[in-house]
Amino acid sequence: xxxxxxxxxxxxxxxxxxxxxxxxxxxxxxxxxxxxxxxxxxxxxxxxxxxxxxxxxxxxxxxxxxxxxxxxxxxxxxxxxxxxxxxxxxxxxxxxxxxxxxxxxxxxxxxxxxxxxxxxxxxxxxxxxxxxxxxxxxxxxxxxxxxxxxxxxxxxxxxxxxxxxxxxxxxxxxxxxxxxxxxxxxxxxxxxxxxxxxxxxxxxxxxxxxxxxxxxxxxxxxxxxxxxxxxxxxxxxxxxxxxxxxxxxxxxxxxxxxxxxxxxxxxxxxxxxxxxxxxxxxxxxxxxxxxxxxxxxxxxxxxxxxxxxxxxxxxxxxxxxxxxxxxxxxxxxxxxxxxxxxxxxxxxxxxxxxxxxxxxxxxxxxxxxxxxxxxxxxxxxxxxxxxxxxxxxxxxxxxxxxxxxxxxxxxxxxxxxxxxxxxxxxxxxxxxxxxxxxxxxxxxxxxxxxxxxxxxxxxxxxxxxxxxxxxxxxxxxxxxxxxxxxxxxxxxxxxxxxxxxxxxxxxxxxxxxxxxxxxxxxxxxxxxxxxx
Numbered sequence: 001x002x003x004x005x006x007x008x009x010x011x012x013x014x015x016x017x018x019x020x021x022x023x024x025x026x027x028x029x030x031x032x033x034x035x036x037x038x039x040x041x042x043x044x045x046x047x048x049x050x051x052x053x054x055x056x057x058x059x060x061x062x063x064x065x066x067x068x069x070x071x072x073x074x075x076x077x078x079x080x081x082x083x084x085x086x087x088x089x090x091x092x093x094x095x096x097x098x099x100x101x102x103x104x105x106x107x108x109x110x111x112x113x114x115x116x117x118x119x120x121x122x123x124x125x126x127x128x129x130x131x132x133x134x135x136x137x138x139x140x141x142x143x144x145x146x147x148x149x150x151x152x153x154x155x156x157x158x159x160x161x162x163x164x165x166x167x168x169x170x171x172x173x174x175x176x177x178x179x180x181x182x183x184x185x186x187x188x189x190x191x192x193x194x195x196x197x198x199x200x201x202x203x204x205x206x207x208x209x210x211x212x213x214x215x216x217x218x219x220x221x222x223x224x225x226x227x228x229x230x231x232x233x234x235x236x237x238x239x240x241x242x243x244x245x246x247x248x249x250x251x252x253x254x255x256x257x258x259x260x261x262x263x264x265x266x267x268x269x270x271x272x273x274x275x276x277x278x279x280x281x282x283x284x285x286x287x288x289x290x291x292x293x294x295x296x297x298x299x300x301x302x303x304x305x306x307x308x309x310x311x312x313x314x315x316x317x318x319x320x321x322x323x324x325x326x327x328x329x330x331x332x333x334x335x336x337x338x339x340x341x342x343x344x345x346x347x348x349x350x351x352x353x354x355x356x357x358x359x360x361x362x363x364x365x366x367x368x369x370x371x372x373x374x375x376x377x378x379x380x381x382x383x384x385x386x387x388x389x390x391x392x393x394x395x396x397x398x399x400x401x402x403x404x405x406x407x408x409x410x411x412x413x414x415x416x417x418x419x420x421x422x423x424x425x426x427x428x429x430x431x432x433x434x435x436x437x438x439x440x441x442x443x444x445x446x447x448x449x450x451x452x453x454x455x456x457x458x459x460x461x462x463x464x465x466x467x468x469x470x471x472x473x474x475x476x477x478x479x480x481x482x483x484x485x486x487x488x489x490x491x492x493x494x495x496x497x498x499x500x501x502x503x504x505x506x507x508x509x510x511x512x513x514x515x516x517x518x519x520x521x522x523x524x525x526x527x528x529x530x531x532x
Contacts (some may be wrong), residue, residue: 004015005180007123007132008114013077014136015143017108017115021049022147024100027160035093041526045097053112054107054208054412055201061113061405062197062264065190069121070183073114074175080107081171088164100164113404120392120400127330131388134329137384141322141377144293146299149312153314156309161423181217189400193256196264201250204409206242210235211413211420219424263404274394275403277517278387279410281342284511285383285412288349288504291422292376295500296356298426300462303493304364318380325381329389338386345382346508346515347440352376360497362490379508392519422500430462430496437488442483448477452485465490 024031024046031042064072083103090096119136123129154163217225218233225233253263270276293315300311332341355372359365388407395403438444438452469488472482 003128004124005177006118006182007135008356009174009177009180010119010122010132011135011139012170012176013073013111013115014139016080016167016174017112018140018143018148018165019150020100020104020108021269022144023044023151023154023160023163024049024377027151027155030155030160031096035096037093037184041093045093045101047209048097048101049105050212050412050416051205051208052101053108054416055205056109056407057113057409057412058109058200058204058265058402058405059192059197060109060406061401061403062190062192063110064117064401064404065398066192067510068183069114070178071115071116072110072401073181073302074178076107076110076114077171077175078107080104080111081168081175083107084167084171085238088161088168112408116388116392116404116407117400118183119388121397122182126393127333127391129393130333130385131330133388133392134326134381137388138326138381141289141326141384143317144319145288145314146316148308148318149316150299150351152309152312153496154306156307180498184513190262193253193262193264196249196252196256197243199252200264201305203242203245203249204413206238206245208413208416210242211236211416214420214424236331265406266399268447269395269399269402269406272394273517274390275406278391278394280407280514281346281383281511282387282391283344283410283414283417283520284507284514285380285387287418287421288409288508288511289380290415290418291500291504292353292509294419294422295426295497295504296461299360299497303362303460303490303497305375314369315373317370318377321374321377322381322384323377325378326358326385328381329385332382332385337518337520338390339515339520341386342383342390342515342518343512345379345386346511348382349508350505352379353501353508357498357501357505360494360501362494365430369531386518397454422503425503426496426500427462429499430492433492433495434489437492438485441484441488447495448481462493495525505514 031037034347035042059185060072060076067075080103083099086099086103090099116133116136119132120129123132141168151160153162154160214233214235217223217235219235219320220233222228222231222233225235227234229237249264250267253265253267256263257266296315297311298304300314301308306314329341348350352372352375356369359368359372390404391407392400435452438449465486469486470484472485473479477485
């Protein structure tokens, strides 16, 4: 397969890692029926999968340094395949939790940090490395967009279980082709910092759980919070607690280094300016991507009434544009430094968000939305074509596993924060706009307005307008008033989605400040890390 053989294997692994959660998200209703459980329970299983990866990603990168990146890559796929097999055969929620959330999560935490380190070690020439990371970034975007199509098709026509059977087969193919990948030798194998691994897992886990559950528990005012310390939601306490644990982790790492022991993470890596800027940009990109991927399905499925398969097809322009643009990385890198390319990507994301803002209407503007999604994919592709290479090029060969762990930790945190932050903003905007609409509508009686306000503030949710109409009629509200309230709700939905997109645009604009320490010159084959 020539020099691109390793990239084929690594791209296949990247695709396998990213389609998984997208498939599960569109299969929720079928899972609820198959296991005779609730949506909340299945969402808990999905949350635990993200939690497992976030908690173990840094440790997974260090294990790759200890075992060797290629060996960790192979072992990770074996664990992942075992989890997929158990998921496909799962007979209860418990077996689904063990197979998907735990085994697949552990496997992914070994695979992903090793994957980016192996890309860098197999492509030492700058041009080839930029091309390889561009393809990896494009494949990741394609997987996120194609996942709902695959999941929607199998769930509707066959069974969600067949997707996981396919994952087992793909994992076996990847392991059988492992010989195509060369591994960079590590001069000294470090020892695993057990306490550091526990502290980082606990700290990151608390932050991710708080972010993912914030919409259910509430950010400050408790909604369905399991406990209410001092009358507040548990969310802020988990966030602060997680930050305190991570502070303790940093102090422990300093102690390990002073005493001559191997730390889990070399804190001096975070003093490397391009690495730090790259991680911040990665986090911002993930927040924006997952925020938009939260917002758009609400528009397509809840407002317009499309199913999961139709939604996936409508969002396909993102992945196509992202893949093509990501693969243009080498050509761009010949003419422009990474900083300019990434900055252009974030500016393009701002433009895409504003284009979408003008297309969120009760009737779908097919051409307008497709154009906006292509622009969005171009922006994501520009960023993806550079950041992986920047991060890996900014550290020594021996530190690439750690850098990979940090990269995917930033990505997991960004994904959790993107869904939680944009989700909370959209729901909050929905409540404000809906209440404002019915308060200003003289056709809605005051007593009904008060009752609706209380109901919405107690348990707000982004649901189809038909459900609102049914609820009002079941409550005995007359047809004319129901129509007025439903019309106000439908307008509030559109306004809330626009607010979510506006916030995504603001985050993209703010992310420009994170790019200031990215390389301002074209990368050389042997870069010298810059520290403070």
